[in-house]
Amino acid sequence: MFRPDLSPVADSLALSSLVGALPLLTLFVLLGGLRLTAHWAGLAALGVSLVVAVTAYGMPVDLALLAGTEGAAFGLFPIMWIVLAALWVHQLTVVSGRFEDLRRSFNVVSDDPRVQALIIAFCFGALLEALAGFGAPVAITGVMLMALGFSPVRAAVTVLVANTAPVAFGAIATPIITAGSLTKIDYADIGAYVGRQTPLLALFVPLLLVALVDGVRGIRQTWPAALVCGAVFALAQFVSATWISVELTDIIASLAALVAVVAFLRVWQPAGGARVREDLRQAARRERQEAGEEAAGGPAAGTRAEAADGTEGAGGAGETEGTKGAHAGIAGSRVLMAFVPYLIVIAVFAVAKLWDPAKEFLAASDIEVSWPGLDGKVLTAAGERSGTTVYVFPWLSSPGSLLLLCGLLVAVLHRVRVLDAVREFGRTVATLRWALLTVGSVLALAYVMNLSGQTITIGTWIAGAGAAFAFFSPLLGWLGTAVTGSDTSANALFATLQQTAAGKAGLDPTLLVAANTSGGVVGKMISPQNLTIAATAVGLPGKEAVLFRRAIAWSLLLLLVMCVLVFLQSHILAWMLP
Numbered sequence: 001m002f003r004p005d006l007s008p009v010a011d012s013l014a015l016s017s018l019v020g021a022l023p024l025l026t027l028f029v030l031l032g033g034l035r036l037t038a039h040w041a042g043l044a045a046l047g048v049s050l051v052v053a054v055t056a057y058g059m060p061v062d063l064a065l066l067a068g069t070e071g072a073a074f075g076l077f078p079i080m081w082i083v084l085a086a087l088w089v090h091q092l093t094v095v096s097g098r099f100e101d102l103r104r105s106f107n108v109v110s111d112d113p114r115v116q117a118l119i120i121a122f123c124f125g126a127l128l129e130a131l132a133g134f135g136a137p138v139a140i141t142g143v144m145l146m147a148l149g150f151s152p153v154r155a156a157v158t159v160l161v162a163n164t165a166p167v168a169f170g171a172i173a174t175p176i177i178t179a180g181s182l183t184k185i186d187y188a189d190i191g192a193y194v195g196r197q198t199p200l201l202a203l204f205v206p207l208l209l210v211a212l213v214d215g216v217r218g219i220r221q222t223w224p225a226a227l228v229c230g231a232v233f234a235l236a237q238f239v240s241a242t243w244i245s246v247e248l249t250d251i252i253a254s255l256a257a258l259v260a261v262v263a264f265l266r267v268w269q270p271a272g273g274a275r276v277r278e279d280l281r282q283a284a285r286r287e288r289q290e291a292g293e294e295a296a297g298g299p300a301a302g303t304r305a306e307a308a309d310g311t312e313g314a315g316g317a318g319e320t321e322g323t324k325g326a327h328a329g330i331a332g333s334r335v336l337m338a339f340v341p342y343l344i345v346i347a348v349f350a351v352a353k354l355w356d357p358a359k360e361f362l363a364a365s366d367i368e369v370s371w372p373g374l375d376g377k378v379l380t381a382a383g384e385r386s387g388t389t390v391y392v393f394p395w396l397s398s399p400g401s402l403l404l405l406c407g408l409l410v411a412v413l414h415r416v417r418v419l420d421a422v423r424e425f426g427r428t429v430a431t432l433r434w435a436l437l438t439v440g441s442v443l444a445l446a447y448v449m450n451l452s453g454q455t456i457t458i459g460t461w462i463a464g465a466g467a468a469f470a471f472f473s474p475l476l477g478w479l480g481t482a483v484t485g486s487d488t489s490a491n492a493l494f495a496t497l498q499q500t501a502a503g504k505a506g507l508d509p510t511l512l513v514a515a516n517t518s519g520g521v522v523g524k525m526i527s528p529q530n531l532t533i534a535a536t537a538v539g540l541p542g543k544e545a546v547l548f549r550r551a552i553a554w555s556l557l558l559l560l561v562m563c564v565l566v567f568l569q570s571h572i573l574a575w576m577l578p
Helices: 013-020 023-032 037-056 061-097 100-108 113-131 136-146 152-162 167-183 187-194 196-244 251-266 273-289 301-311 322-329 332-354 357-364 397-413 418-431 431-451 453-461 466-483 488-503 509-521 528-537 544-569
Strands: 367-370 390-393
Touching: 013 023, 013 453, 023 037, 023 431, 023 528, 023 544, 037 061, 037 167, 037 390, 037 431, 037 453, 037 528, 037 544, 061 100, 061 136, 061 332, 061 390, 061 397, 061 418, 061 431, 061 509, 061 528, 100 113, 100 136, 100 332, 113 136, 113 152, 113 167, 113 196, 113 251, 113 273, 113 332, 136 152, 136 332, 152 273, 152 453, 152 528, 152 544, 167 187, 167 196, 167 251, 167 332, 167 488, 167 509, 187 196, 187 509, 196 251, 196 273, 196 301, 196 509, 332 357, 367 528, 397 418, 418 431, 431 453, 431 466, 431 528, 453 466, 466 488, 466 509, 466 544, 488 509, 528 544
Parallel strands: none
Antiparallel strands: 367 390
C-alpha cells in the first residue's frame, strides 16, 4: 500500500511543492519557451513526473507506471473519443456540401467576422459546451471560423478564449455536480455561487473576442453587439444558476445570448466589415505561406483546400459585396439542412442528459474496471482508499458515443455514402494521431502527479496562506484545469482541499469550492489537451506552442480578475453571495 507524503523533501511543504511542480514547469517551459511540439513536451513532462514520483515521493515504480497507463487510457477514452467523433461529424457536413450552406447562413445574419465570432465561438460554442464539453466546442467552432475566412491561428485562439465562461456549467454542470458530491455541499448552492462569479467573465469575454479578431478598432466599432451578447449571457447565467436550474444554465444562457444578438442586428449593424474580411484574408495567406501548407490533409482540409483558391474558406473573408446578395437568397430548406447536424446534436444530448429514463439507461451501461495492479494499492493523503484507481469505461454514455450516433444520423439525412463516411472517419483518426499521443501523455502525467501526491502537495502549500487564501483559491482550479484539461477533474482534485482550507481560515467553504470551479474555466485555454484539439481542428498540428503563447496572457489576466473578485467576495462584497 502506497500513501502519499505531502512533505517528502526535507520535511518541508514548500520545498516539496517546488519539486512536485517540476513536471508542470517542464511542460510549460518546453511548450511556451522552447516551442517544442505538444506531444514531445507532454512525454518529457511525463518522464519528469515519474522520476519525481519515484525518487522524491517514494512511489513504487510499478505503481507509478500503472498510474500513467490509467491516465493515458482516460485521455484516449472518453476524452479523445469525443474529439474524434465531433470532428467526424463536421467532416460529414463538408463532404455533403452542407457546410458551405451553413457558412452562407451565418453570412445572412451578418457578414462581419467580428459578429460571426460572437455568434459561433461564444454563443454556439457555449451551447456545445453545455451539451458535450471535453474539447468538442473548440474542435467544432474552430473549423467553422476557418470556413468563414479566419486564419488558423486566429480561429484557434478565438475559440480557446471563448471557451471560458460556459465551462463551469459545461456538460450539464458536471464540474459543479462533482464538487458537490465530493464536499457534500448542495451542488445547487455551489452553482448559485458560481453564478455570481463567471457571469463577470461572460460580460467581458465578447469584447476580448472582437479585440482578438480586429484589435482596439474592432472594440470601437462592435462594442454594442459585444456588450449585448455578454450582458444577456451573464444575466441569463446568473438567473438560471440562482433560480431555475444549474444543469440547464449554459443552455439557457447560450440560446438567450444568440437570440439577443440576432435581434439586435436587425436594428444595428457595425461598420468596417469589408475591411475586416480583407484583413483576415491577408492574415490567412501569410500564415499559409509561413506554414508552407505543411498541415494539409487535417480535419479542416476541406475548408482549407477551398481557401487555396483565394476565397479564404469558401468565401468567408474573401466575400465581396457582390456575392453577399447571392448568399442572402439561400433557400430556407437548405438553411434547415445546414443546421440539421447541430439540431441533431442538441436533440440527442438533451434526451441523453435531461430525460431521466435515458440518462439512467446510459449510466447503467458504464463499465467500472479496477485498474490491474493499481486498484487497492494506493491511498489518498488522508489514508483513505483512492477511488481514482477505478477506471470507468462509458462506452455508451460518453459524449463521444452520442456524437457518433449523431454522425450516423447526419450521414443518413445528408445522404453521405457509407464508403465516404468510413473513409472520412479513417482520415480523422490519422490526422489526430499526434493529438492522441499528446492527450494520452498529458493525462498520464496528471494521474501520476495526482496519485503520487505531487498535485495535493502544491495545493496544500497554497492553501496555507490563511485568510489570504481567498485570493489564491481560484489559482488551484486554474492549475488543475491547466494540467488535466477538465474543470471536472480540477474539482475532483481540489474541491475537498478548498473546503478544508476554508474551515481553517474562517472563510465560507461554498465560496472557495465555487472559486475552484470558476478559476478552472480560465485555465482550460492553456491546457495542452485543449491546445492540441484546437491546433488539430484548424490544421496546425504540432503548433500548440504558438497557441500557448497567444493564449497565456489572456488566461493570466482573467485569472487575476477572478482572484480579485473572490477575495472581495470573501470580505467587502459578501453581499453579492446568496
